[in-house]
Structure formats: structure tokens, C-alpha cells
Amino acid sequence: MFGLNSLTTLNVAKNMIGQDELENTIKTVLLLKPLQFLFMFDNECAKDPSYWFWIADHTNLKKLDGLEIKGFVRDWLSALK
Secondary structure: OOOOOOOOEEEOOOOOOOHHHHHHHHHHHHHOOOOOEEEOOOOHHHHOOOHHHHHOOOOOOOEEOOEEOOHHHHHHHHHHO
């Protein structure tokens, strides 16, 4: 996607990503298969903790906003959806 086949870290913190852009942002992130580290803090969309539920679906993601996503946390988030 967009020539980002080897992107492992994406920092979009403090970029004014609004709540209305959350769905498209999640869809885009889920397409970035090699992504392991994602920073989205200090965006309007990140104020709603529900974005963790959807971003955690990314199977290769190891950290979201600096916090480690362990297997049991990913399973717990998926079960809450």
C-alpha cells in the first residue's frame, strides 16, 4: 500500500486527526502489515479509548502509544468488542 511495504514504525501523534477520521485511519493502519509501533496520542480520535479495540486487531503491532500490546491484552480487547 502506497509503497509502505516495510514500514514498522508510524508516529502520527499530535497531528489533529479528528474523531470523524478514526474509521479511515484504522482501515489504513490495518493495511500496514509490517507495522509494529504506532503512536497516535494527542489526537482528537485518541481521546476515545475505543480506538484501542480496533487497532489491536493489527496482528503485528507490538506497541500502541508506547504501551506494549501483549497477547492476552489483544485477546481481552477482542472479546470486549
